Amino acid sequence: MATLWVLFFIFYFELLLKTGHCTETSSQVLSITPNTQEQVEVLRNVSTQYQTGLWKPASPHNIKELTQVHLYVPANSSETVRNLLQRHGITHEVLLSNADEIIEMQMRNESGDPRSGSTFYQRYHNLEDIYKWINRTAHENPTTVKAILIGSSYQKRPLYALKLSLNNRPNKKAMWIDCGIHAREWISPAFCLIFVQYSLSFYKVNSDITQILDNMDVYVLPVMNPDGYKYTWTKDRMWRKNRSPTNGTSCIGVDLNRNFDANWCTKGASPDPCSEIYCGAFPESEPESQAVANFLRSNKDIIQIYLSIHSYSQMLLIPYSCTMDEADNHSELYEMVKQAAENIRRYYRNVYTYGAGAKTIYLAPGGSDDWAHNLGINYSFTFELQDRGRYGFLLPPSYIQGASNEALIALKTIALKVIEKTQAAAGSPQNV
Ligand code: 0X9
Numbered sequence: 001m002a003t004l005w006v007l008f009f010i011f012y013f014e015l016l017l018k019t020g021h022c023t024e025t026s027s028q029v030l031s032i033t034p035n036t037q038e039q040v041e042v043l044r045n046v047s048t049q050y051q052t053g054l055w056k057p058a059s060p061h062n063i064k065e066l067t068q069v070h071l072y073v074p075a076n077s078s079e080t081v082r083n084l085l086q087r088h089g090i091t092h093e094v095l096l097s098n099a100d101e102i103i104e105m106q107m108r109n110e111s112g113d114p115r116s117g118s119t120f121y122q123r124y125h126n127l128e129d130i131y132k133w134i135n136r137t138a139h140e141n142p143t144t145v146k147a148i149l150i151g152s153s154y155q156k157r158p159l160y161a162l163k164l165s166l167n168n169r170p171n172k173k174a175m176w177i178d179c180g181i182h183a184r185e186w187i188s189p190a191f192c193l194i195f196v197q198y199s200l201s202f203y204k205v206n207s208d209i210t211q212i213l214d215n216m217d218v219y220v221l222p223v224m225n226p227d228g229y230k231y232t233w234t235k236d237r238m239w240r241k242n243r244s245p246t247n248g249t250s251c252i253g254v255d256l257n258r259n260f261d262a263n264w265c266t267k268g269a270s271p272d273p274c275s276e277i278y279c280g281a282f283p284e285s286e287p288e289s290q291a292v293a294n295f296l297r298s299n300k301d302i303i304q305i306y307l308s309i310h311s312y313s314q315m316l317l318i319p320y321s322c323t324m325d326e327a328d329n330h331s332e333l334y335e336m337v338k339q340a341a342e343n344i345r346r347y348y349r350n351v352y353t354y355g356a357g358a359k360t361i362y363l364a365p366g367g368s369d370d371w372a373h374n375l376g377i378n379y380s381f382t383f384e385l386q387d388r389g390r391y392g393f394l395l396p397p398s399y400i401q402g403a404s405n406e407a408l409i410a411l412k413t414i415a416l417k418v419i420e421k422t423q424a425a426a427g428s429p430q431n432v
């Protein structure tokens with residue numbers, strides 16, 4: 001009997017270590033809300049030390065009173081950080097108690113365990129597999145899909161956009177969708193893949209996507225930041241920026257969503273190469289943002305809708321993020337994201353907030369959506385997909401389909417509205 005008890009304790013202790021319920025030995029993600037300016041300062045400090053990783057907001061400067069901060073704390077600094085918070089009377093909640101284990105699991109999942117029962121689109125894929133998928137999709141659909149090389153990354157990886165053109169109607173307009181500007185937001189490329197697959201499978205089956213694809217071509221860039229994405233699979237799951245170096249510092253990477261020419265590098269972006277929101281040496285200094293900007297410039301007369309997919313927070317954002325001013329067509333855009341959020345709520349019972357970026361999250365100049373809007377692509381949006389912080393960037397693969405369905409209904413709502421306003425009359429979207 002005694003041996004049995006000993007075995008039980010050994011087993012239980014191991015379980016504690018594995019599940020992370022033993023706080024001393026596992027990394028955690030904490031949700032912390034500072035109540036005073038002093039607490040804000042403490043949190044800004046903590047978030048730049050002890051090898052912690054700030055998940056939300058993107059930069060310590062954006063930490064403010066009464067707003068949740070999500071902070072990754074590695075196992076070895078867990079005690080120090082918790083003591084520090086306690087000393088300053090800052091309370092916290094544990095969002096994830098086993099972050100490293102989840103990271104490991106999501107990477108292992110890649111090979112596609114045949115016993116898991118999940119399909120290709122219900123898993124995250126590494127960069128090589130996404131390139132293979134791009135190739136396969138173009139080859140298997142020679143009349144409707146074309147892979148267009150729009151440029152290459154700093155490390156010379158190709159940037160392929162897929163052009164979906166489901167019929168030969170003359171003078172068709174177009175929509176642009178990019179995914180994976182920020183490397184760690186894995187749900188974003190996963191959505192782009194699902195969107196392409198859905199469009200090809202449900203054209204002439206679902207009336208909304210049929211109407212959209214009858215009226216516009218769609219350009220889909222599944223991974224805008226391939227170097228960063230690769231890095232999240234091999235070295236650092238929480239990497240955000242691209243991988244270009246800067247002279248005179250060992251800090252790497254530019255935030256591609258601060259590198260566009262829209263109030264570039266003003267408040268809400270940083271000139272410090274070590275910052276997560278580093279704006280780069282000059283607007284479009286990065287080959288990735290330049291490639292997208294060049295493509296949009298060359299096709300601005302046909303592209304009506306610009307959509308950039310990010311995570312996380314569940315938000316549907318419209319310009320501007322680079323100024324507190326309203327866009328010239330603010331009410332029109334606002335009405336669209338409002339309807340899109342209502343549809344997500346109606347069909348999937350999930351809450352998305354919506355509005356102008358600067359007012360809904362924070363001032364964030366140099367973003368692609370604001371730049372595209374100023375270029376003349378009036379209908380410009382950024383979606384922040386699931387979730388609201390429970391898993392954050394580590395959204396489990398089993399949530400990919402649900403998160404993508406929500407983005408899809410929002411996309412349909414907006415595209416149908418744009419078609420209705422600018423082209424033929426359109427109906428209301430159905431469930432997907
Ligand atoms: O800060 C960002 O770039 C986006 N949020 S994220 O958490 N995915 O990093 C929001 C982008 C909103 N649009 C612009 N800043 N232009």
Ligand code: ZN
Pocket residue numbers: 181182185310311
């Ligand atoms: Zn992002």
